[in-house]
Amino acid sequence: MLREDLGGGLELSLAVPQQAEALYALVDRNRDHLRRWLPFVDATRSPDDARAFLEGQLRGLIEGRSLTAALFFRGELVGLASLNRIDPVNRTTAIGYWIDEAASGQGLVTRAVRRLIDLAFQHFPVDRVEIHCAPDNVPSCKIPERLGFTREAVLRRALRAHEFVDDRVVWGLLREEWPG
Ligand SMILES: CC(C)(COP(=O)(O)OP(=O)(O)OC[C@H]1O[C@@H](n2cnc3c(N)ncnc32)[C@H](O)[C@@H]1OP(=O)(O)O)[C@@H](O)C(=O)NCCC(=O)NCCS
Structure with missing residues (x-):
């Protein structure tokens, strides 16, 4: 998956350091939207911070620890x-x-998540995929629900983002439950 057209204007691309300027601009204009749920926002203060993050993700891929995809919609970077x-x-x-x-x-x-699950089961040594979200993050929790995950557990006070502390809902999907 270097760059893949998922149709309807959506493309998935491997996240690479060359996207640092665009990624920083995207985070910077979404600070209020993101900081309630995600811990990296206040620490992202310049394109160099975004570049360091992207370099780390590339190292993660090389070492088999992670795969980070950039979402492009109609040619513009819109998320990860x-x-x-x-x-x-x-x-x-x-x-x-x-x-x-x-x-x-x-x-x-x-x-995008549906495609990442396909990639996880096809190309990585995993038989189980998890998604973690705060119970109050309704749009986030709807994603695993929509994709057929099971709501398995609630870990109390196990998610932190800036000054916020939330419970962590663990959603799980097993290889044999995935129609893909
Ligand atoms: C959580 C977050 C990623 C969800 O994004 P989103 O755009 O709402 O999610 P989706 O792209 O799957 O869109 C789902 C919505 O699109 C609609 N939709 C339209 N076409 C659709 C399709 N083909 N497939 C699925 N949903 C579709 C759904 O009905 C749904 O709308 P609803 O929320 O009114 O029910 C986003 O709100 C976000 O970035 N939040 C801040 C950061 C965050 O919380 N990240 C997760 C931390 S755990």
Whole structure:
């Protein structure tokens, strides 16, 4: 997956350091939208911070720990979705995602996550995919629900983003439950 057309104007591309300027601009105009749920926002203060993040994600791919995809909609970078913490011993990974507020509400993240699940089961040593979200993050929790995940557990006070502390809902999907 260097760059893949998912149709309807949505493309998935490997996230690379060359996207640092665009990624920083995207985070910068979505600070209010993102910072309630995601811990990296206040620490992202310049394109160099975005570049360091993207370089780390590339190292993660080389080392088999992660796969981060950039979401492009009609040619513009609009968000990220990733396989995180790929664990070949326990054969698990956890998917994370976020999108430009202006591009939300039209199924782009659901479609990107569906493709990432295909890639996880096809190309990575995993038999189980997790998605973690705060119970109050309704748009986020709807994504695993829509994709057929099981709501398995609630870990109390296990999610932090800036000054916010939330419970962590763990959604799980097993290889044999995935129609893809
Ligand atoms: C959580 C977040 C990624 C969800 O993004 P989103 O755009 O709402 O999610 P989707 O792209 O899947 O869109 C779903 C919506 O599109 C609609 N939709 C339209 N076409 C669709 C399609 N083909 N498939 C699925 N949904 C579709 C759905 O009905 C749904 O609308 P609803 O919320 O009114 O029910 C986004 O709100 C976000 O970035 N939030 C801030 C960061 C964050 O919380 N990240 C997750 C941390 S755990």
